[in-house]
Amino acid sequence: MRFLHTSDWHLGRSFHRVNLLAAQRAFLDHLVETVRVREVDAVLVAGDVYDRAVPPLAAVELFDDALHRLAELGVPTVMISGNHDSARRLGVGAGLMRQAGIHLRTDPAGCGTPVLLADAHGPVACYGLPYLEPAMVRDTLGAPRADHAAVLGAAMDAVRADLADRPAGTRSVVLAHAFVTGGTASDSERDITVGGVASVPASVFDGVDYVALGHLHGCQTLTERVRYSGSPLAYSFSEAAHRKSSWLIDLGADGTVEAERIDCPVPRPLARLRGPLQRLLDDPELARHEDSWVEATLTDGVRPAEPMARLTKRFPHVLSLVFDPEGGPARSSASYAQRLRGRSDQEIAEDFVAHVRSGRGADDAERAELRSAIDEVRTADTAEEVAR
Numbered sequence: 001m002r003f004l005h006t007s008d009w010h011l012g013r014s015f016h017r018v019n020l021l022a023a024q025r026a027f028l029d030h031l032v033e034t035v036r037v038r039e040v041d042a043v044l045v046a047g048d049v050y051d052r053a054v055p056p057l058a059a060v061e062l063f064d065d066a067l068h069r070l071a072e073l074g075v076p077t078v079m080i081s082g083n084h085d086s087a088r089r090l091g092v093g094a095g096l097m098r099q100a101g102i103h104l105r106t107d108p109a110g111c112g113t114p115v116l117l118a119d120a121h122g123p124v125a126c127y128g129l130p131y132l133e134p135a136m137v138r139d140t141l142g143a144p145r146a147d148h149a150a151v152l153g154a155a156m157d158a159v160r161a162d163l164a165d166r167p168a169g170t171r172s173v174v175l176a177h178a179f180v181t182g183g184t185a186s187d188s189e190r191d192i193t194v195g196g197v198a199s200v201p202a203s204v205f206d207g208v209d210y211v212a213l214g215h216l217h218g219c220q221t222l223t224e225r226v227r228y229s230g231s232p233l234a235y236s237f238s239e240a241a242h243r244k245s246s247w248l249i250d251l252g253a254d255g256t257v258e259a260e261r262i263d264c265p266v267p268r269p270l271a272r273l274r275g276p277l278q279r280l281l282d283d284p285e286l287a288r289h290e291d292s293w294v295e296a297t298l299t300d301g302v303r304p305a306e307p308m309a310r311l312t313k314r315f316p317h318v319l320s321l322v323f324d325p326e327g328g329p330a331r332s333s334a335s336y337a338q339r340l341r342g343r344s345d346q347e348i349a350e351d352f353v354a355h356v357r358s359g360r361g362a363d364d365a366e367r368a369e370l371r372s373a374i375d376e377v378r379t380a381d382t383a384e385e386v387a388r
């Protein structure tokens with residue numbers, strides 16, 4: 001059976017000031033075309049369909065159009081909600097859409113109930129595990145603790161229990177939206193750390209033939225059977241070196257996995273340029289980036305006049321301008337965004353405590369207090385979403 005594995009569409013997201021709707025539409029055209037030309041048997045979308053719980057109307061229309069086109073092709077599609085999606089909103093109409101072959105899995109209670117597919121070699125049970133927010137789903141899943149490993153472990157126990165009752169030789173696929181240990185993050189995933197831990201070991205997925213992961217935005221292979229497709233488009237400059245793609249997965253009669261990487265259309269390449277302004281303006285080597293989306297980091301000791309206007313003459317698509325003077329007092333002149341880049345909420349909060357107490361940092365008890373407050377804020381956001 002042949003699958004196309006994709007995730008993290010983030011419909012409605014923009015890139016700096018650029019609206020990506022046209023690029024997202026081009027990706028969906030490419031997806032539908034790949035499904036048709038490569039004779040795909042089922043499409044797997046591993047969460048973060050939308051960028052926000054309440055997406056803009058244009059993104060909803062794009063999604064609606066994609067669903068219609070996939071349904072018209074008659075190719076079953078299994079989708080789960082990610083941490084950016086509102087599971088409740090995304091799941092509206094799921095019961096009706098199922099009749100059209102679109103299987104939206106957004107309810108944690110349904111983890112152990114597969115979408116049953118079949119080919120000439122027999123059945124394939126396809127389990128869609130929506131993003132599981134530990135504190136919200138712990139009771140539903142009967143997990144011993146409210147952390148990612150415990151709730152995903154409980155969901156996978158339900159999968160394995162269901163699988164054990166199926167005819168021998170039933171092959172299995174799991175979709176999940178999680179940070180699996182060993183994966184590499186970029187700057188465009190939202191932090192899902194709970195109790196100080198964001199990731200789960202890949203061994204939590206033992207016992208199934210293929211795991212189609214979403215959440216991390218770089219395409220990556222954790223094991224032959226456990227892969228991230230990554231997002232179809234770059235959503236931060238940290239992804240400048242990514243090759244955006246989907247996985248074409250052939251699941252053999254005996255559960256063997258063969259994977260082929262299918263490149264996504266590139267709306268415009270990304271370039272991160274660094275150096276003194278005059279060099280960025282003059283260096284002939286940089287000519288190949290003139291049509292790229294550019295992040296320019298200026299290292300001039302003294303901030304040059306009108307840097308954006310001058311850069312834009314050579315690079316019309318400069319989207320981000322960063323100052324990082326070399327040899328100067330970099331720390332104090334770094335922008336707020338620069339100082340926060342790559343730091344977790346926990347680190348930022350701890351730094352704040354040290355800052356306001358003249359360098360005396362948080363002790364163990366205070367660190368734990370900060371951690372539980374940060375966890376609670378995110379859980380409260382999700383709870384409000386559910387209650388609305």
Ligand SMILES: [Mn+2]
Nearest residue numbers: 008048189215
């Ligand atoms: Mn995502």
